[in-house]
Amino acid sequence: MNSPNLVNAAVFKKLTNHLQEAKKWSLSELFEKDPGRFPSMTLTAGGLFLDYSKNCLSGKTVELLVELAEECRLEQKRDDMFRGDKINTTEHRAVLHTALRAPRYEKVLVDGKNIIPEIHAVLDRMREFSEKIHSGEWKGFSGKKITDVVNIGIGGSDLGPRMATQALRHFHIKGLTVHFVANVDGHDLEAVLDKADPETTLFIVASKTFTTLETMLNAQSARSWFLNSGTIRDLSRHFVAISTNAAAVRKFGIPEDNMFPFWDWVGGRYSVWSAIGLPLVLAIGYNHFTEFLAGAYAMDVHFKNAPLASNMPVILGLVGIWNRNFLGYSSVSIAPYLQDLISFSNYLQQLEMESNGKQVRKNGEAVEYRTCPVIWGNVGTNGQHAYFQLLHQGTEIIPVDFITALQPHHTLPKHHAALLANCFAQSEALMVGKSAEKVRADLEAAGMSTAEIEVQTPQRMFPGNRPSNTILMNVLRPETLGALMALYEHKTFVQGAIWNVNSFDQWGVELGKLLAKTIENELEGDELAHHDSSTSGLIALAKASLKK
Numbered sequence: 001m002n003s004p005n006l007v008n009a010a011v012f013k014k015l016t017n018h019l020q021e022a023k024k025w026s027l028s029e030l031f032e033k034d035p036g037r038f039p040s041m042t043l044t045a046g047g048l049f050l051d052y053s054k055n056c057l058s059g060k061t062v063e064l065l066v067e068l069a070e071e072c073r074l075e076q077k078r079d080d081m082f083r084g085d086k087i088n089t090t091e092h093r094a095v096l097h098t099a100l101r102a103p104r105y106e107k108v109l110v111d112g113k114n115i116i117p118e119i120h121a122v123l124d125r126m127r128e129f130s131e132k133i134h135s136g137e138w139k140g141f142s143g144k145k146i147t148d149v150v151n152i153g154i155g156g157s158d159l160g161p162r163m164a165t166q167a168l169r170h171f172h173i174k175g176l177t178v179h180f181v182a183n184v185d186g187h188d189l190e191a192v193l194d195k196a197d198p199e200t201t202l203f204i205v206a207s208k209t210f211t212t213l214e215t216m217l218n219a220q221s222a223r224s225w226f227l228n229s230g231t232i233r234d235l236s237r238h239f240v241a242i243s244t245n246a247a248a249v250r251k252f253g254i255p256e257d258n259m260f261p262f263w264d265w266v267g268g269r270y271s272v273w274s275a276i277g278l279p280l281v282l283a284i285g286y287n288h289f290t291e292f293l294a295g296a297y298a299m300d301v302h303f304k305n306a307p308l309a310s311n312m313p314v315i316l317g318l319v320g321i322w323n324r325n326f327l328g329y330s331s332v333s334i335a336p337y338l339q340d341l342i343s344f345s346n347y348l349q350q351l352e353m354e355s356n357g358k359q360v361r362k363n364g365e366a367v368e369y370r371t372c373p374v375i376w377g378n379v380g381t382n383g384q385h386a387y388f389q390l391l392h393q394g395t396e397i398i399p400v401d402f403i404t405a406l407q408p409h410h411t412l413p414k415h416h417a418a419l420l421a422n423c424f425a426q427s428e429a430l431m432v433g434k435s436a437e438k439v440r441a442d443l444e445a446a447g448m449s450t451a452e453i454e455v456q457t458p459q460r461m462f463p464g465n466r467p468s469n470t471i472l473m474n475v476l477r478p479e480t481l482g483a484l485m486a487l488y489e490h491k492t493f494v495q496g497a498i499w500n501v502n503s504f505d506q507w508g509v510e511l512g513k514l515l516a517k518t519i520e521n522e523l524e525g526d527e528l529a530h531h532d533s534s535t536s537g538l539i540a541l542a543k544a545s546l547k548k
C-alpha cells in the first residue's frame with residue numbers, strides 16, 4: 001500500500017471540495033464577518049507571534065489541514081526524528097539537529113549511544129577556544145591578537161552562520177571582525193584578503209565533507225596567501241577546521257587539536273547549531289550562542305508538545321500546503337522588515353528548496369502533486385521599491401511572509417514606526433486591494449476628467465485578496481533568532497512529511513558538480529569531451545581567453 005501522502009489521504013477529497021467554496025471567498029469579507037478572526041488565527045511560541053489570519057482559509061480549512069497532517073502521520077514522523085531514527089533513508093542517517101540544542105541532561109540515542117555528552121564536549125571546546133581568541137591568549141604567529149576571522153565554507157557551511165552573524169550585529173564583540181567567503185569566484189576571497197593582515201587573521205575551513213570543491217580551493221588559496229608571510233609551523237595558529245571528515249582535515253595539514261568535529265546526523269543546512277556555528281560564537285561570544293541554542297530548543301519543545309492545531313511550525317507548514325497544493329501558488333516571498341535579516345531569504349532558500357525540492361516520494365514513486373515552492377525575497381522596505389509592484393498587480397499570486405521586531409536596537413527617532421507602518425500597510429494592501437469603484441471615486445475627488453478616469457482606472461486598481469503571514473518578535477536577539485530559524489526548520493519538516501519526500505538528502509546538487517569537474521579538466525588540459533554545440537562553443541571561447 002502507498003504510504004500516506006497529500007493525495008491518497010482520505011481527507012484530500014474533502015479538502016478539494018472545500019477549496020471550491022474557499023475560491024469564492026474575499027479575505028476582507030472574512031474579516032468583516034468574523035471579529036474573532038485575528039485572535040483565533042494567531043499563535044505564540046518561543047518568543048514569536050504568528051498571525052496567519054490574512055490567508056484565504058477558515059477555521060474549517062485549518063481543521064481539515066490538521067486532519068491531513070494526522071493522516072500523513074506527522075506526529076509519528078516528528079517523534080521518529082527527535083528519537084534519532086534513520087529517517088534520511090537514502091543516506092541511512094538519523095536527523096538530529098534538534099539534539100544539538102538540547103540541554104546536557106537530555107538523552108538521545110544513535111545506534112544505542114547517547115550523543116548528548118559528545119555534543120556538549122564540542123560546545124565546551126568552542127567556548128574555550130572563543131574565550132582564548134577574545135582575551136588575546138590565542139595569538140597569531142608574530143604575537144599579535146587575532147582581529148579578523150575568515151570563514152571559508154559554502155552552502156550549509158556558510159548560509160546559516162553568515163545570516164546569523166549578520167542578524168546579531170548588535171551583539172558583536174568589539175575588536176574582532178568575522179568575514180565569510182563562499183564563492184569559488186576568486187574575487188570573493190580576494191576582496192577579503194586584500195584587506196587582511198596575515199599576522200592577525202584566523203581562517204576557519206568549514207566543510208562537513210571536506211571535499212567540496214569551492215571550499216577546498218579557497219582554503220588552499222588562503223593557505224598559500226598566508227605562507228607568503230608565515231611558515232608551515234605557523235599554520236596551526238591561523239587555520240582551524242570544522243568537519244565530520246577528520247582524515248581529510250589531517251591531509252590538508254590542519255592538526256587534530258585545531259579541528260572541531262560534528263556528525264553525519266547533522267544535515268549541512270541544519271548545521272549552524274553544531275561546530276559550524278563557530279564563526280557566530282566568535283562574533284557574538286559563547287553566552288549569546290547558548291541563548292541562540294536555547295531559543296531553538298524552546299521552539300523544539302513547542303513543536304514536540306503543542307497540539308497540531310496550535311503548533312506554530314505545523315500551522316505555518318499547513319498554510320503553505322494550502323497555498324501551494326490547493327490554491328496553486330508557486331512561490332513564497334520572504335520579507336523581513338529588519339535590515340539585519342538581509343540574508344534570511346538566502347538561508348531559507350537552501351533550507352526549504354534543498355530539503356523539499358524533490359519529485360519522488362520516499363518510496364521512489366513520482367509525486368503527482370507540486371512540492372516545494374520557490375523561496376525568494378529581500379528586506380522591506382527595499383523590496384517595496386523593486387518587485388512589490390508584481391506582488392500587488394502582477395498575474396501571479398505570491399504569498400508573503402512578513403517578519404519584523406516590535407522594538408529596534410537603534411535609537412534613531414521615527415525610523416522604526418515608519419518601518420512597522422510599511423510592513424503592516426503592505427500586508428493590508430495586498431489583502432484589501434483597491435476596487436475600480438474606489439479608484440474612480442478617488443480620481444473624481446481629485447478633479448480628473450471622466451475620459452481620463454476611464455483610461456486610468458484599470459491601471460490603478462488592485463485585485464487584493466493576496467495572502468500573507470506576519471511573524472513578530474519583540475526584538476531581534478539570539479533567542480528569537482534561534483526560535484525563528486527552528487520555526488522554519490520544522491515548517492520544512494512538516495511540509496516534507498505531507499509530501500512524503502526525503503527532506504534530508506540533496507542528490508540534485510550532484511550532477512552539476514560532476515559536469516563541472518569534466519569541463520574544468522577540459523579548460524586546463526588538452527583533452528576535449530563530447531558536449532552539445534552550445535557547451536562546446538562556450539568551452540572553446542573560455543579556453544582561447546584563458547590561454548592569453
Ligand SMILES: O=P(O)(O)OC[C@H]1O[C@H](O)[C@H](O)[C@@H](O)[C@@H]1O
Nearest residue numbers: 155156157207208209212268509
Ligand atoms: O559542508 P560541505 O560538505 O562543504 O557542503 C557544503 C554544501 O555543499 C553541497 O553541495 C550540498 O548541496 C549542501 O547541502 C552543503 O551544505
